[in-house]
Amino acid sequence: MTMMKKLLTSAVASALMVGGAQADISDNTIKIGYLADMSGTYRDLAGPNGLAALNMAVEDFGGKVNGAKIEVVSADDRNSPDVASSTVRRWLENDDVDLVAGLVASSVSIAVSDILEENDKLGIVSGSAASSITNEHCTPNHIHYVYDTYPLANGTASAVVKEGGKSWFILTADYAFGHALESDVTRVVEANGGEVIGTLRHPFPTPDFSSFILQAQASGADVVALANAGADTTNAINTASEFGITQSGQTLAALLLFLTDVHALGVEAAQGIQLTTGWYWDMNDETRAWSDRFMEKTGVRPTMVHAGIYSSTLQYLKAVEATGSDDAQTVRKHMMETPINDMFAKNGRIRADGRMVHDMYLAEVKTPAESKSEWDLYKILRTIPADEAYRPLSESKCPLVSSK
Amino acid sequence: MTMIFGVPLAVLSGQLLIGVINGAFYALLSLGLAVIFGLLKIINFAHGAMYMLGAMATVILFDALGVNYWVALFLAPLLVGVFGMLVEYFLLRRIAGQDHIYSLLLTFGIALLVQGVLTNLYGVSGLRYAMPDMFKGGINLGFMFLPYYRAWVIGVALLVCFGTWFMIEKTKLGAYLRAGTEDAQLMQGFGVNVPLLVSLTYGFGVMLAAFAGVLAAPIYSVTPVMGSHILIVVFAVVVIGGMGSIGGAIITGVLMGVIEGLTKTFYPPASSAVIFLVMVVVLMVRPTGLFGKEA
Numbered sequence: 085m086t087m088m089k090k091l092l093t094s095a096v097a098s099a100l101m102v103g104g105a106q107a108d109i110s111d112n113t114i115k116i117g118y119l120a121d122m123s124g125t126y127r128d129l130a131g132p133n134g135l136a137a138l139n140m141a142v143e144d145f146g147g148k149v150n151g152a153k154i155e156v157v158s159a160d161d162r163n164s165p166d167v168a169s170s171t172v173r174r175w176l177e178n179d180d181v182d183l184v185a186g187l188v189a190s191s192v193s194i195a196v197s198d199i200l201e202e203n204d205k206l207g208i209v210s211g212s213a214a215s216s217i218t219n220e221h222c223t224p225n226h227i228h229y230v231y232d233t234y235p236l237a238n239g240t241a242s243a244v245v246k247e248g249g250k251s252w253f254i255l256t257a258d259y260a261f262g263h264a265l266e267s268d269v270t271r272v273v274e275a276n277g278g279e280v281i282g283t284l285r286h287p288f289p290t291p292d293f294s295s296f297i298l299q300a301q302a303s304g305a306d307v308v309a310l311a312n313a314g315a316d317t318t319n320a321i322n323t324a325s326e327f328g329i330t331q332s333g334q335t336l337a338a339l340l341l342f343l344t345d346v347h348a349l350g351v352e353a354a355q356g357i358q359l360t361t362g363w364y365w366d367m368n369d370e371t372r373a374w375s376d377r378f379m380e381k382t383g384v385r386p387t388m389v390h391a392g393i394y395s396s397t398l399q400y401l402k403a404v405e406a407t408g409s410d411d412a413q414t415v416r417k418h419m420m421e422t423p424i425n426d427m428f429a430k431n432g433r434i435r436a437d438g439r440m441v442h443d444m445y446l447a448e449v450k451t452p453a454e455s456k457s458e459w460d461l462y463k464i465l466r467t468i469p470a471d472e473a474y475r476p477l478s479e480s481k482c483p484l485v486s487s488k
Numbered sequence: 489m490t491m492i493f494g495v496p497l498a499v500l501s502g503q504l505l506i507g508v509i510n511g512a513f514y515a516l517l518s519l520g521l522a523v524i525f526g527l528l529k530i531i532n533f534a535h536g537a538m539y540m541l542g543a544m545a546t547v548i549l550f551d552a553l554g555v556n557y558w559v560a561l562f563l564a565p566l567l568v569g570v571f572g573m574l575v576e577y578f579l580l581r582r583i584a585g586q587d588h589i590y591s592l593l594l595t596f597g598i599a600l601l602v603q604g605v606l607t608n609l610y611g612v613s614g615l616r617y618a619m620p621d622m623f624k625g626g627i628n629l630g631f632m633f634l635p636y637y638r639a640w641v642i643g644v645a646l647l648v649c650f651g652t653w654f655m656i657e658k659t660k661l662g663a664y665l666r667a668g669t670e671d672a673q674l675m676q677g678f679g680v681n682v683p684l685l686v687s688l689t690y691g692f693g694v695m696l697a698a699f700a701g702v703l704a705a706p707i708y709s710v711t712p713v714m715g716s717h718i719l720i721v722v723f724a725v726v727v728i729g730g731m732g733s734i735g736g737a738i739i740t741g742v743l744m745g746v747i748e749g750l751t752k753t754f755y756p757p758a759s760s761a762v763i764f765l766v767m768v769v770v771l772m773v774r775p776t777g778l779f780g781k782e783a
Binding site for chain 2 (some may be wrong): 123124125127128129258284285286287289290291292294295296298299301302314315318319322323326327328332344345347348349350352
């Protein structure tokens with residue numbers, strides 16, 4: 085009897101929810117689930133401070149949108165697609181989460197995007213690098229913000245080749261992200277008249293790079309490129325400086341470096357390294373003002389991912405406010421139609437494949453003499469316009485693009 | 489130029505030397521594990537955390553008090569050693585004589601706690617530690633550029649390894665230690681303070697780990713998670729050498745460094761797996777390890 089009653093009530097309730105979703109906000113709450121690596125390798129570039137950035141966007145709305153309460157839940161994905169999948173499934177199926185934010189490891193984002201599509205909910209990827217997230221793995225249910233491997237390769241590799249670095253040796257982290265970066269870099273180097281004379285795939289993570297650096301040195305290439313991330317990159321840079329890579333006339337190119345990595349290396353070891361970034365805290369008054377606010381809460385300067393999490397949450401809430409709905413497709417459609425203009429991006433737009441394209445920046449790490457304070461780390465050399473930076477839709481393998 | 493399997497001899501010599509350097513490092517770390525297991529029968533899963541504490545202490549002592557590298561080389565292991573003795577006195581002692589799994593779980597828990605607390609305080613990006621001035625630069629050996637610091641690491645690590653082996657296997661103190669763990673009651677009867685001996689042994693074992701941590705500070709990213717990566721490799725080294733065999737841990741450590749180095753030259757993607765492959769083969773052929781005593 086009670087069983088029957090339960091079934092009936094849940095049937096009625098879900099019928100009501102489905103019916104109401106198009107027009108208004110279900111259960112009068114906007115629930116945001118923040119999923120990121122909170123304790124491992126990628127903690128500092130997003131992690132707990134990313135949650136703080138997300139909460140800043142919620143604060144800007146006074147904790148309410150159209151009278152509906154904004155609730156934030158968070159979880160540690162431990163960089164495991166399995167952990168991430170079960171968490172997101174619970175969030176979407178039992179806890180009525182409307183938006184999944186954060187999303188750092190590429191493997192996690194790809195796994196989560198499938199579950200988002202199954203449940204027709206929205207996700208915004210802010211931390212991942214793989215460009216395949218909006219290419220082979222695109223869905224109508226996720227948006228990729230901040231950056232990906234395509235502009236990283238485009239920005240840094242083309243700049244270094246133009247400065248005369250013709251022959252390249254690439255040290256690649258041996259997993260999906262590294263492979264994607266390696267192939268993007270190879271394409272850019274060859275397109276600019278350079279040549280990749282050797283690649284070496286190292287295990288992830290690698291604590292000691294001396295053997296690999298020695299091989300890169302012996303290759304005689306003009307440029308030693310690092311297609312890896314986090315501790316692998318900082319370890320490789322440290323070892324390269326120990327073994328005198330730059331003194332022997334080779335250029336070191338790090339393809340993915342976050343502000344937190346450069347801060348950890350220090351300007352002494354990292355000076356002169358060129359990198360591509362989606363945002364830098366010290367670009368203008370707007371970015372500085374927001375970064376001051378962020379620093380008050382966290383004690384550190386924000387990475388591009390922190391800024392992206394704030395900006396994407398803000399844009400999401402604005403779309404909910406404008407449409408009066410929390411239905412994934414309604415909100416996504418509105419977000420795609422509205423240009424993004426905030427402290428993170430100017431005239432950013434979300435394409436049919438879910439890629440948010442915006443200007444990227446080629447930066448160089450300052451020398452100890454130029455750096456005035458602890459976080460005064462980059463000088464911006466060049467702005468890479470959005471359309472030049474990202475993979476053009478004409479090259480896209482995303483089915484959403486061809487059906488458009 | 490002479491080539492061996494398509495690799496120039498000069499490059500190969502360089503890789504062999506690098507292998508020996510990394511091997512010396514493995515030897516130092518597995519030595520502490522072997523001492524603790526061989527004498528106390530504790531499977532010390534906190535060993536990676538102790539290594540990390542040694543490195544973190546070096547950086548923190550420098551940042552907060554300006555303690556230089558040479559002082560840290562003694563002070564950091566000493567502090568970590570005292571911490572280890574406290575852990576032994578308050579926690580490990582309570583499960584003495586129980587199945588190995590208890591000490592494994594307890595030390596693993598301690599490692600996670602220490603790692604978690606430090607991650608919250610310092611993040612995971614890594615702390616900066618500058619190379620001491622006298623070690624800057626290196627020497628060109630003809631076939632490779634050898635940074636001075638790496639030469640120092642290999643020398644000091646092998647010296648400490650040999651000293652430890654000598655002390656435990658060849659001196660009276662070592663004999664007490666071995667006897668105390670063999671038959672505690674009898675040694676107690678001879679008036680030897682066995683519980684103190686046990687504390688000191690554990691403290692000494694983790695000091696070796698912390699010492700390796702200090703050596704690592706100028707060349708590797710110092711982060712709260714640095715120990716968790718290396719722990720498993722070092723355990724494999726100890727298993728290959730024969731659990732508890734002190735000389736075995738040292739020789740196997742150097743050997744594995746070289747094997748790993750060669751793999752890094754001929755087929756890099758397998759370099760993190762090769763040690764485990766060796767472990768599987770050794771366990772199949774000689775379940776007690778290369779230098780382990782027959783059970």
